Amino acid sequence: LHVCDAGALFTESGPDAGHGFGDRARTHASVALRAAADAWPVLERFLELRVPDQVTLDTDELVSLLDHGVADLEQRGVSVLWPRTLGRDLTATAVLDRRTAPGRREEPLNTGVFGAEALFSFDWQIALHGEPLDEDEMARLTSAAVPMLKLRDNWVIVDPRIARKAKKRLVRTVKPVQALAAALTGVVEIDDLPEQVIVGASLLEVRERLAGAATREPVAVPPALRAELRDYQRHGLTWLAELTTLGLGACLADDMGLGKTVTLIALHLHRGSGPTLVVCPASLLGNWEAEIRRFAPGVAVRRHHGAGRDLEGLTGGFVLTTYGTMRNDAAALDRVGFDLVVADEAQHVKNPRSSTAQALRSVGSRARVALTGTPVENNLTELWAILDWATPGLLGSRNAFRKVWAAPIEAGVDPDKARQFADLIGPFLLRRRKSDPGIAPELPAKTETDHLLGLTREQVVLYESFVRDSMERIERADEDVRRGLVLKLLTGLKQICNHPAHFLKQANPRLAGRSEKLDLLDEVLGTVLSEDGAVLVFTQYVAMARLLERHLETAGVPHQLLHGGTPVREREAMVARFQAGEVPVFLLSLKAGGTGLNLTRADHVVHVDRWWNPAVEDQATDRAYRIGQTKPVQVHRLVTQGTIEERIAELLARKRALADSVLARGETALTELSDAELRDLVELRPVESSPDGA
Structure with a gap:
């Protein structure tokens, strides 16, 4: 410990001292020593000396200095200098x-x-x-x-x-x-x-293999595959083959319509080492069966769904089941000993505490593959749920993941964390978009249009009175009741924007002339039918779809309606009829028809109402805009001016990243707004003009 010339301060403090120090310097030195002794008590021995120039430390004192003394002294502004030797x-x-x-x-x-x-x-x-x-x-x-x-x-x-x-x-x-x-992040807690x-050295080779798995020379396409794989699909197959060979899981998160199904069929043929279980929504069973028979005609396919389910004598091929059936039959499926388990539309198990997610985890296999076009809908914990199923333990426990990764990344406080996280998940998550250079150059153009519409006089009266009455109740409510009232307000306003009969729940309503959305839909359908085209019409509300169905029946327009209650076999028949050109107008509820279906016969897509998450709308649009589409696709979004719909549309258009992180939480996130913020969101704003003067 260097104490400068403290001895000189205490022995030559008179006016004739040659060093030039005075009494004030001696006082300051004493104060400094007392402060240092408070930080490291061993220094109190200096204060006991008439000339505090040096002390000899024993072993315990030196250990104390090294263990905590240096740090404690530095906090008091006292530096510890060591001899050069x-x-x-x-x-x-x-x-x-x-x-x-x-x-x-x-x-x-x-x-x-x-x-x-x-x-x-x-x-x-x-x-x-x-x-x-x-x-x-x-x-x-x-x-x-x-x-x-x-x-x-x-x-x-x-x-x-x-x-x-x-x-x-x-x-x-x-x-x-x-x-x-x-090994991937270079950091451990x-x-x-x-x-x-x-x-x-034992892990370096594996790390290098993973880093280059998606870009190295592709593996040979299995001879039994009856399909020409595009370059990016061959790289996807190579990547999946590499990870599953190492005993690791993977998440293939390509955009909808880029051929995840055919890539998985190719992986099954490449591995050739046992049966593959595909777990998917009920609406996709027919699509999987058709794709397997088309691309791998010699491979056995067994549906494990409905009555008469049987797993006896299973040695290879594909077993197709739904999430609901898997949940009930998890123990029987586990006894099969699958080579691969594939979770299609894997966002269905984004809640790890759900019985479906827990059942899926209990089905054993040599490797697991998750397929999803939206690996993160709301927050990073959903990505944890998917990757932790595919490769258990990679991201640690859910609580540890929230603490180490999700919380600092979502808060944006540590840029290094985001980079380390990308290094960690990069080898296990393959994401390609239609817009990426060279991915799908053969796809035709897609044109997206927001149609700004006015409210009828009836809608204006309903909208303003509902906002006024609801806000009065919300401002008086306690926190728990308030949340439910806000959700009711948001839902009601969107129903009013659709059609007064939707909000009023009228049994046999007059439909024409009460909503500009209905008028514009008639115009779009007229154009589509005159050009021998086909259209998908999406709404998030089955009740609104029923009203549209009634309107089209009255107008004599051929159509069909698919919703969550439509049986699986009927869904498949509907898809076949639409693709064959027998029915030009396909009404779909957003949740039931927004994923998995191949509807490339359509060259127009209409979104009657806006969903809170643009990724959900994009998935619905991708029922038509996907590989196999040969015609330009026009997307029509119907937005009522001055309303909550326009406010949401502005947010989505201005910053889609915000939609990914906040609006994707939907109406639940908006319940956290203050009363003033909520009122600003929902109040009807004046517009420059309206056809009926509203």
Whole structure:
């Protein structure tokens, strides 16, 4: 500890002192020493000396200085300077490598490396000037009785924390996927602190294989596949083959319509090592069966759905089931011993606590693949649920994930966290969009139009009175009741914007002339039918779809309606009729018809009302705008001016990233608005003109 010339201050403080210091300097030195002694009590011995120039430290005091004294003194602004002959150059770094169990020989890291028997560990590596200590030096370090040691002809100060790490070389053993996670990010949490990791040779090869899995030379297309795979599909197949060969899961998150189904069929043929279970929404069973028979005609397909379900004698091929059936038959499915389990539209299990998600986790297989066009609808925890099913343990527990990754990334406080997270999930999540260069150049143009419409006089009266009455109740309500009232307000306003009869729940209403949405829909349908085209009409409300169905019946327009209650076989028949050109107008409820269906006969898509999440609307549009579409697609979004619909449309158009992170939470997020913010969102605003003067 350097105390400058404190002795001179105390022995030569008279007016003739040659050093030039006076009584004030002596006083300041005393105050400084007392402050330092408060931080590190050993310095109180200075204050007991008439000439406080030096003290001799014993071993315990030196350990105390190294252990916490230096840090405590620095907090008080006191620097500790060390003699040049004493170095503080010992460092400890976490090293991650494979650990071989006693009595087992180490096997190469290849097929099945991430099986249950593989074991990895973090160990502390102690180094001097960056060069690791050898075993003899480590032995001397761990047995040293004093915090100073002569290593390589130099005396070094041994920080007690480093000494403890040297004595306890093993930090902990970890499962293979946990080791892989640390290898990908280069960081591990030890005692709640991030530590840099040196990756041992046993994991470097795997890390490099994963990093290049989606870009390396593609594997051969299976001879039994009756399809020409596009380049990006071959790379997707190669990536899936690499990960599943290593015993890892994957999430293929390509845009809707880019051929995830045919890629999975190719993977099944490539592996050729047992049956594949596909779990999907009921509406997609027919699509999967048709695609398998089309692209792999020699492969057996068995539907495990409805009455008479049977898994006996299953040795290969595909088993197709729904999430509901899987939930009920999870134990029987687990006994089959599947090679692959595929979760299609995997966002259905984004809630890990749901009985469906838990049942899916209980069905065993050699590898798992999640398929989804929207891996993150609301927050990062949903992505955790999908990836933790595909590769359990990769992202840690749900609570640990929220603390380590989701919370800091969503708060935007640590840019490095976002980069590390991308490094971690990148090898397991493959995302391609139609707009990416070279992905789907053959797709025709897509034109999107927001049709701004007015409200009729009847709608204006309903809208304003409903806002007034609802806001009065909301402003008086307690928090729990308020949330329900806000949701009721938002739903009611959207119904009013659609049609007064929708909001009023009228049994046999007059429809014509009461909503500009209905008038514009008539115009669009007239154009489509005159050009021998076909149109998809989406609404989020089955009740509104019923009103449209009634209107089209009156007008004599051929149509059909699909909603959540439509039986699976009837859905398949509807798709076939539409694709064959027998029915030009297809009414669909957004949730039932927004995913999975292949409806490329349509060249127009109409969104009667706006959904809170643009990704859901995009998925619905992709029923028509997908590979196989040969005609330009026109998308029509009907938006009433001055209303909540226009406010939401402005937000979505201005910043879709906001929609991904906030509006995707839908009406629930809007319940958290203050009364003033909510009123600003829902109040009817004047517009420049309206056809009926409203």
